[in-house]
Amino acid sequence: MLDGNESFFSNVAPNSIALNVSMVAASPIASRPVAQDARLTDSHGRVIHDLRVSVTDRCNYKCVYCRTGEVGAQYPELEIGEYLRLIRLFVDLGITKVRLTGGEPLLRHGLIDLVRELTGLRTVTGEPLDIAITTNGHLLDTLAAPLKAAGLNRVTVSMDAVDAPTFERITRIAGSFATVLGGIRAARAAGLTPLKINCVLLRGFNDEQVEGFAHFARAEDVVVRFIEFMPLEEGRLWTPEIVVPLREIVERIGRVLPLVELAPREPSETARRYGFADGRGEIGIIAPVTQAFCGACSRLRLTSDGKIRTCLFSQVEHDLYGRLRSGASDEELREYIFRTVQSKEARHHIGEPGFLKPSRSMVHIGG
Numbered sequence: 153m154l155d156g157n158e159s160f161f162s163n164v165a166p167n168s169i170a171l172n173v174s175m176v177a178a179s180p181i182a183s184r185p186v187a188q189d190a191r192l193t194d195s196h197g198r199v200i201h202d203l204r205v206s207v208t209d210r211c212n213y214k215c216v217y218c219r220t221g222e223v224g225a226q227y228p229e230l231e232i233g234e235y236l237r238l239i240r241l242f243v244d245l246g247i248t249k250v251r252l253t254g255g256e257p258l259l260r261h262g263l264i265d266l267v268r269e270l271t272g273l274r275t276v277t278g279e280p281l282d283i284a285i286t287t288n289g290h291l292l293d294t295l296a297a298p299l300k301a302a303g304l305n306r307v308t309v310s311m312d313a314v315d316a317p318t319f320e321r322i323t324r325i326a327g328s329f330a331t332v333l334g335g336i337r338a339a340r341a342a343g344l345t346p347l348k349i350n351c352v353l354l355r356g357f358n359d360e361q362v363e364g365f366a367h368f369a370r371a372e373d374v375v376v377r378f379i380e381f382m383p384l385e386e387g388r389l390w391t392p393e394i395v396v397p398l399r400e401i402v403e404r405i406g407r408v409l410p411l412v413e414l415a416p417r418e419p420s421e422t423a424r425r426y427g428f429a430d431g432r433g434e435i436g437i438i439a440p441v442t443q444a445f446c447g448a449c450s451r452l453r454l455t456s457d458g459k460i461r462t463c464l465f466s467q468v469e470h471d472l473y474g475r476l477r478s479g480a481s482d483e484e485l486r487e488y489i490f491r492t493v494q495s496k497e498a499r500h501h502i503g504e505p506g507f508l509k510p511s512r513s514m515v516h517i518g519g
């Protein structure tokens with residue numbers, strides 16, 4: 153078992169332009185009444201209907217491309233009832249999908265209660281919410297069935313290799329491959345389907361897993377989605393060269409199992425979908441670096457300590473929880489959310505000169 157990143161990334165140059173800037177939006181956003189039927193639409197005309205909520209920034213894995221292994225949890229967690237109060241306000245403003253994440257959300261005490269309470273909320277058109285969780289799967293074996301019973305719709309499991317030694321070099325947890333595989337199977341048995349597996353590929357590190365993942369998708373009846381590596385790690389690993397681009401993944405899988413491109417299910421879908429030509433299974437590719445989809449972004453994030461982030465790469469956070477703590481009414485919080493969305497960034501600037509690394513890394517934002 154290795155205890156540092158160096159040996160994996162010895163040939164990767166540090167990102168010399170990355171900076172850590174931590175800012176919370178200082179001046180209060182002007183408060184004006186927001187109409188009862190107001191919906192979240194940003195100043196670029198994008199409708200916001202997807203909320204990601206981090207319920208902890210603790211994690212039981214130390215994936216080498218995500219965490220240095222030297223830093224633990226950094227931010228406080230809210231009470232479950234406080235997340236619920238805030239989520240309800242977002243739902244009143246048009247959110248239809250809520251994804252619980254972290255850190256590792258399955259570590260969070262009270263998660264099942266939160267899911268159960270969320271199932272009682274209704275969207276502005278009276279529908280149940282679409283409730284999903286992103287997890288490393290380590291605790292799914294025992295939690296899949298209770299989460300399903302509480303009303304969870306779907307789960308996405310992160311998995312960066314299909315062979316046990318590579319997987320465990322990444323997570324730095326012995327026995328994790330068998331545990332996660334057990335969790336995936338438990339999730340499928342519980343009916344948390346369609347089951348998605350998210351895989352981050354890094355050149356020269358785990359990119360040889362691509363073809364194996366295609367076979368895995370079919371054998372385990374899961375949709376594998378490859379995600380391009382973004383500069384959101386705790387360390388300094390990211391370079392353009394380490395990113396395995398969409399085009400290469402499609403070409404390599406197509407050589408062993410022919411693919412056909414599938415139409416997006418909705419305009420804001422982040423993954424490009426490909427079906428296997430024989431009709432058995434599909435994969436997806438999320439390409440924020442080489443084929444950015446910011447123009448169709450429909451997302452907002454709420455961090456474990458209750459800050460709104462309007463983009464993964466925001467330099468500024470908006471302290472919603474601070475307002476709650478100082479006694480703001482639901483109406484005032486609703487107005488604050490509404491105004492904050494107006495400042496959502498047009499796009500990220502990955503790979504451009506002067507790019508600034510965001511103030512938090514992925515594990516502390518909520519992936």
Ligand code: SAM
Nearest residue numbers: 254255256286287288310350381382384514519
């Ligand atoms: N612990 C949960 C999990 O493992 O899914 C949720 C949090 S984790 C930060 C969410 C996702 O972000 C994982 O799929 C992880 O692989 C991905 N991720 C982490 N760092 C990333 C980066 N720099 N670029 C792209 N994806 C990243």
